[in-house]
Amino acid sequence: MSRYLIVGGAGYIGSHVVRALVERGDTVVVLDNLSTGHLEAIATSGARFIPGDVCEGNGLDRLFRCQEFDCVMHFAASSLVGESVTKPLDYYANNAGGAIRLLEAMQRNGVDNFVFSSTAAVYGEPSRVPIEESCTPQPTNPYGRSKRFIEQLLGDCAKAYGLRYAALRYFNAGGACPSGEIGEDHSPETHLIPLVLQVALGQRERIDIYGTDWPTPDGTCVRDYVHVCDLADAHLLAADRLAAGGESVVFNLGNERGLSVREVVDLARRVTGREIPVRDAPRRSGDPARLVASSSRIRSALGWSPRFEDPGELIETAWRWHREHPHGY
Ligand code: UFG
DSSP states (O other), X not given: OOEEEEETTTSHHHHHXXXXXXXXXXXXXXXXXXXXXXXXXXXTTTOEEEEOOTTOHHHHHHHHHHSOOSEEEEOOOOOOXXXXXXXXXXXXXXXXXXXXXXXXXXXXXXXXXXXXXXEGGGGOSOSSSSBOTTSOOOOOSHHHHHHHHHHHHHHHHHHHHOOEEEEEEEOEEXXXXXXXSSOOOOXXXXXXXXXXXXXXXXXXXXXXXXXXXXXXXXXXXXXXXXXXHHHHHHHHHHHHHHHTTOOOEEEEEOOSOOEEHHHHXXXXXXXHOSOOOEEEEOOOTTOOSBOOBOOHHHHHHHOOOOSOOSHHHHHHHHHHHHHHOTTOO
């Protein structure tokens, strides 16, 4: 049994990890400022909740002084690519600044193991697909750059202070806990799958397809959708590896399978049995054409493999969540 501090644990991905840790018997403390997270996402999880902001070093010190942790996982971040272009200072302050405060507090208090939420956005427009971790990161927006900055900072802290970390580069997270109790709830919602399901529920008239002239088989963007519970599994495996003395690592987390926007809409039509009207729209600025992971590194290093390889199943779990919680938490 280990003791975890989960920063940003009330958010979409963090709350699924919290649940998985508690279910296997670990002790979990969640620190979250609830700016985008939801108390309801962890209320019945068995984790202890502490309201607070990762950017406030004094609060972090108090927390580390009154409780011991074996590992810290850091999910708290601003994560909208488009918004990062118009508010770069907010993104660097919250993402880079928050990570620095947290790493400082860990160093002062002798906590060495760190699991970090990174992103496929560090790759920018990749020159080769599927993308391997050895592909040179060239982020094309402030969000991706802020995450890449933290990855580099982690490498520096590992050398200087003996920090041990796992940086997990998520591709497109989707789906929800199959129990239907927790799921995705952003405001405003900008992600494809929840928006498509809101159309299926009749909450939106249609889905705009951002660009139909991309260099892809059907002209729409291709992404690698990975189930949030599979992401959670990977966090547990990565933390266990650090606890066992494993060295610092960077892993892609994706299904190794690309789906176009039109394919996502078609699947959602099949799963929901509802009509989902679409409208062709201009490209969204900052979108790469195709992001598909190679996840062979984490498969061979940690034995991770996705339980939800079928994208239809991923959408089914998301549909259950949205149907049962049409207005979110
Ligand atoms: N899309 C539409 N219409 C919409 C919304 C999205 O066509 O109304 C398209 C987008 O253009 C994109 C695809 O659907 O091609 C997926 O878009 P999302 O907004 O769901 O996800 P992104 O790929 O933009 O970004 C997500 C995370 C980022 C992360 C990135 C890494 O939000 O944090 O995956 O792949 F960096």
